[in-house]
Amino acid sequence: MPESFANPTQLVQCSDAELEALVEQADFGNFEPGRDLPPLRERLLRLERERGLTEVHRLFSEKVLAAGARLVETPRYIGVQHSFALSPDGRHLAIASGRLDKLPGGDVRIWELATGRVVDAVGFETTQVGSTGDPSCLQWSPSGEWLGVNLDDVVVGVLRAFAGTPPSFTADVTRRWGSPPGAAVINPKTVENKGHLPAWCWSPDETQLFISTPGPDGALGCIIPFREGARVNEDGEGLRWCPARLDGRPSKSQPHAWVRWSPDGSRIHGYCKYEYVSEPHPDSGQDAHPSASVIDVGSGDLQYRFDELKLPVAFSPDGARLAYGEEPSRLANGHTGRTVSDLSKDFGARILSVAEYVWSRDGRRLAVLLNGYEFPQVLIFENGKFLCQMDLKRRSFGLALKSGDLGRWAWSPDGSMGACLLREGGMAELWKREGLKVELWKVGSSPKMLRRLEGANGIDGLAWGADGMLVGAGPHAIAFWDVNTGEQRSRSSLELEPGRVPPPSDWNPWPDEVARFIPTERGWDFTRAQPDGTVECPPGSREKLEPRLMFSVGGRHAWPWRWAEGTPHARWDSGALSLVEPQAEAAFEERRVPVPEGETLAARDARHGTWGFLKQYEAPTRPLDHYRADPVFTHGPAISRANLTPYLGKGVMLRQTQYGTWYALGALLEVSDEGILIHPRAPIGSYRERLLSFRDILWIGPAVPLDTPEG
Secondary structure, eight states: OOOOSSOHHHHHHOOHHHHHHHHHHSOGGGOOHHHHHHHHHHHHHHHHHHHOSOHHHHHHHHHHHTTOOEEEEOOSOOSOEEEEEEOTTSSEEEEEEEETTEEEEEEEEEEETTTTEEEEEEEESSOOBSOSSOTTSEEEOTTSSEEEEEETTTEEEEEETTSOOOOSEEEEOOSSSSSSOGGGSSOGGGGTTSOOOOEEEEOTTSSEEEEEOOOGGGOOOEEEEOOTTOEEETTOTTOEEOOOEETTEEOOOOOOSEEEEOTTSSEEEEEEEEEOSSOOOTTSOOOOEEEEEEEETTTOOEEEEETTOOSSEEEOTTSSEEEEOSSSOEEEETTTOOEEEEHHHHHTSOOOOEEEEEEOTTSSEEEEEEOOSSOOEEEEEETTEEEEEEEOSSEEEOOOOSSOSSBSEEEOTTSSEEEEEEEESOGGGTTOOOSEEEEEEEOSSSOEEEEEEOOOTTOOEEEEOSTTEEEEEOSSEEEEEETTTOOEEEEEEOSOOTTOOOOOGGGOSOTTSOOEEEEETTEEEEEEEOTTSEEEOOGGGHHHHGGGEEEEETTTEEEEHHHHBTBTTBEEEOOOOOOOOOOOSOSEEEEEOOOOTTOOHHHHHHHHHHHTTOSEEEEEOSOGGGEEESSOEETTTTSSHHHHGGGTTSEEEEEEESSSEEEEEEEEEEEOSSEEEEESOOSSSOTTSSSEEGGGEEEEEEEEEOOOOOO
16 A cells, blocks of 8 residues: 555644645655645645635645636526435535526536535536426435436436546336326326336446336336436346236336435335326326335345325435334334334323434434424434434424435434524514524434534525535525535525526527526626636636635646746736627617597596506617626515606516515506505516516615626
8 A cells, every 4th residue: 555645633733834734745656645635735824814815725736626627616506406425435516407598408426525615517508407496316326426317307327426427327217108197297298208217226247227116017117227328218138127016916006206226235115206106197097106116136026115105205324124104103114114113102192293204324213393383493303212202492493405415414424414594583574594504413312413504595405415414405595514514615695696687599699509697797707617727717706716716636636726826837818809899789668658638537547557557668679698687686675666657658677476476577557555556567477466466576776787708
């Protein structure tokens, strides 16, 4: 084994003089990023806090980056984050997200927990990745070498983690034999053989995948050999269908919605949200219900099916136990489905409104989150027996992630502590993502709250990683904390600021690349970070961009770009100029609403219903993405009649939410105590009501034209 580059403990504790000597004397031929980079980075961060950037930072950068590293930018804006997976070693979090206001398209990014920065990214220009509401659509292989993700709701793709390359294996097996199940749609013929989003999982030795999907003769899934570079379909070589017979007869079950392979490789356990246990038919009149079952890997048959299952549900990591039910709350044997205990009886009181079950990694402890209206609680069971409870005293849980990939409770790796995502106040404020905190608890016979972590707004789920790092993520935010000190290491808001929409695509000076942009007072600065360390960015935005620039060393570890500035590995470039011509037409034009002479009262009322009370107004003449809102009023008391009335007759921009989120631009024609009328009408809203309600507006403000890039 090669001699270590440096003793990690001595490296962290050495003096500044010893650190300067090390950069000259150390053998960087023995430098191993996984072992040596984290302690070196911690020591240089301390040096930067105490003395600022020094020549030592540059000298170490030259040595560390000499072997090669890719420059990766942690983005400022991305689409909604929806699928999450913590790496087996607990040091990285993979996230699948959409593109910003663009369909299709998406990205898989890998974040390093220690730095809160992206170290690897794979983009999909025309492919949807992950799922907005289904669990486990993004999964690491047991070794952490591979990362699998659902693609376009049909295919399972596998890419090599930390390589920055697209999937090298795909399995497309969901397009035949009645897919999706007929009970899932009103008219199954319209989607026949188009495929569906499959649940899937890795085998323990990562040589195979199990994909849950209808198959021939009532099969409930198939086992596929995993080989790098392979493209597998329903007729692929080596594919084996699981007939799913139960007691020697066809089970007539539905495929699982969530699956896992047992650690010993003998079983695949999972649950189905909508079980029919009959020939599926949309008009059968049979009520769907959840079920749990186990597939024997050797025969492909069901070992049992548990039809009394109630949601929520959680298998222990090894599949040996199954917690289920909102009321009552029960524990079952995961191998047989037989009830082991009624948790309410063991607790000594009735358990109501279970919101979540969360197992510790060793399966020894179970956290039961109770979403009582006034008194939410967390109950802890150890080896099936009640251990303790945490009364949250008029606090409430935060919102849950739609996918369920991350929970509102996260166990420490050893199961001795837990982190809980909470907000002050009761359930009435549940819809808000503000006022959130994370509480750290010591778990035992006498539980103790250790500390509160601030800065959790926008977070919906938690994961406790290695080295005392906790990560929280939501649709548009991600945050990283050191649980030992309570320090927030990093936080990123990934959503556009209120009052902004993405800039026009033809303003991008690099039309063949994904645009990166930073808002300026009256426009946008476009930026590009190239793998060789060159960063193109106008001088006015460099301060905002620089903290997000990191070299990815070994594909896994972030090294700050700023430490290498002044070396051959990192330099600023002013950036290319756009060829966009300045706008010739005015940003607004005056328009008049014709008022006929002798107009009747009924006609006047009809005109007011369409055009409000204004006879003259200012109409925007440019596309929506050529404006910003300024000032901007955000959801809540700020969006009111008093604040908006001064802008009657002016052009306004807004973002509204109803069955999704949408931008709108138009003239403000009327303001009431409850809502507004704009022309043209906002794209989504109740057309039975004349006004767009304040409650459906996320932000609004007068439209201000942006400056085009200089030609």
